[in-house]
Amino acid sequence: MFISKRNEGLACVPFETWRDQASAIRLEVLNNLPGYVDKFSFHATRAGAVVHRAHDAQAAREVICQILKDRGARKVVKAKSMITEEIQLNEYLEDNGFHVVETDLGEYIVQIAGEKPSHILAPAIHKNRRQVGELFSEKLSVPYSDDPAVLTKIARSVLREEFLTADAGISGANFAVADSGSLAIFTNEGNGRMVTTLPRLHIAALSIEKIIPTLKDLALFVRLLPRSATGQVLSSYLSIITGSRKQGEPLGTRELHIVLLDNGRSEILRGEYREILKCIRCSACFNVCPVYRSIGGHAYGVTYPGPMGIVLTSLLEGMVGTHPLIDASTLCGACMEVCPVRVPLVKLLTKLREERVDRRMTPLSERAVMTMYGIATGNRRLFSLGQRISKMFWPTLNKIVSKGIINRLPKPASRNFGQRDI
Numbered sequence: 174m175f176i177s178k179r180n181e182g183l184a185c186v187p188f189e190t191w192r193d194q195a196s197a198i199r200l201e202v203l204n205n206l207p208g209y210v211d212k213f214s215f216h217a218t219r220a221g222a223v224v225h226r227a228h229d230a231q232a233a234r235e236v237i238c239q240i241l242k243d244r245g246a247r248k249v250v251k252a253k254s255m256i257t258e259e260i261q262l263n264e265y266l267e268d269n270g271f272h273v274v275e276t277d278l279g280e281y282i283v284q285i286a287g288e289k290p291s292h293i294l295a296p297a298i299h300k301n302r303r304q305v306g307e308l309f310s311e312k313l314s315v316p317y318s319d320d321p322a323v324l325t326k327i328a329r330s331v332l333r334e335e336f337l338t339a340d341a342g343i344s345g346a347n348f349a350v351a352d353s354g355s356l357a358i359f360t361n362e363g364n365g366r367m368v369t370t371l372p373r374l375h376i377a378a379l380s381i382e383k384i385i386p387t388l389k390d391l392a393l394f395v396r397l398l399p400r401s402a403t404g405q406v407l408s409s410y411l412s413i414i415t416g417s418r419k420q421g422e423p424l425g426t427r428e429l430h431i432v433l434l435d436n437g438r439s440e441i442l443r444g445e446y447r448e449i450l451k452c453i454r455c456s457a458c459f460n461v462c463p464v465y466r467s468i469g470g471h472a473y474g475v476t477y478p479g480p481m482g483i484v485l486t487s488l489l490e491g492m493v494g495t496h497p498l499i500d501a502s503t504l505c506g507a508c509m510e511v512c513p514v515r516v517p518l519v520k521l522l523t524k525l526r527e528e529r530v531d532r533r534m535t536p537l538s539e540r541a542v543m544t545m546y547g548i549a550t551g552n553r554r555l556f557s558l559g560q561r562i563s564k565m566f567w568p569t570l571n572k573i574v575s576k577g578i579i580n581r582l583p584k585p586a587s588r589n590f591g592q593r594d595i
Contacts, residue, residue, distance in 0.1 A: 175294075178404025179404045182406065183401075186400070188513075192397070192515055195394065195453075195514045196514045196515040199385075199450075203450055203451065206439075206442060210433060213351040214226075216354030217355075217416065220355075221416030223430045226433050230434070230436050233260050233262075233434045234262055237266070237376055237432060241374075247270070247271060247272060248272045249271055249272065249339065250367070251263070251276060252276060252360065252368040252369070253279075254345030255454060256345050258476050259436070259489075263284075274332070276367065282297040283300075285312045289471065289476075291469050292456065293454055294402055299471065302321055303319045305324055306318050306319040309327055309328075340374065341376060342368035342370075342374070343376045343377075345358070345377065346358055346379040347453070347454070349385070349431075349433075350386075350413075351385065351387070354415060355388065357395075359410070361409040365410055369412060369426060370426060373426065375417075378432040380438055398453055401457045441488050441489075445524060446525075448517055449488065452481050452512075453514055456479070457511040458479055458508035459478065459480070463507070465478060472501075484525065487499065487525055492528065492532070496525075499526055504523065564587075567585055
């Protein structure tokens, strides 16, 4: 669905020109990121926001928790935010006695199910309407229904009360505009605006690479991101928030705090994988990836699945614990073809594989086999001998080797290429 809609949305626009421009803008920011962070902080503060800088996840959690405690807030409503997933904010706040409610419908579904999002754009894409109906019936004590319209009304009636009684709202941001101090938030549900305007206190958490230079630059991403994500010409809602509510203004939060999270980005910026920070989280690479489409987001076991997630997770969490993820890619290049900001994902994934080999993270048995294979392929006689031996022992290997391994190998041909008549 996402792929066909995306193709329709981009059919009549200069996509290649747009992605060249978007890539150039993102590189400009990365090349001067500390300056843009300072510029954004200055203008956001002048507009009435309070800007906090967090070095890592723990610092961000503590800052947000302390803001809520200082203002006596107990009930928190949240808009969809991958950064808060990255820092495991919900669990931390709940452990500290706060009542936290996700208000994006997909996020709300996975929250009450006790699960994690399986897609950064559609968190509950792994559930069908019958499963949601059973979940609502069990958790919300309502009559079972698998009608999407009925299920949506049930969620709306529950969440409306949460909005009206919340002490604080927490959101992420798709972009932060340096020259105005503004936050840009794209949503397809009205919950984002309810979270950022109804409570007296709004806390926005975002990573430092989300900054773009100007509002004029934002216009390009307003056209590019929705088309790349869902095929929409525009998101249903685009909110641009600049500071807190001013005197005489009827709408807006009365107190705005912005938490700028580094959490390893500055280190990534200094290395050879820096272009992953161009990513604008559109999820286009997920939608075309043959691996992601086969196994789903939960199989990765991390916050960010898919091609971009493999790279980002390996860099944020370190390769010692995450290097097996690097194999979850065919290197087919489909992700690079659709990326709206030209992140060179195949190049980055290949570099990670090379680094894994250099750091000897692969099992000893695999290294030994690959060494032997390299020797054999470098010698014609050894290679021919290996071909003959493989034919002889293939039935035995089928019995003693794990099916998960043997099924990935090509069955030896009865006649190899050199033996064929041309």
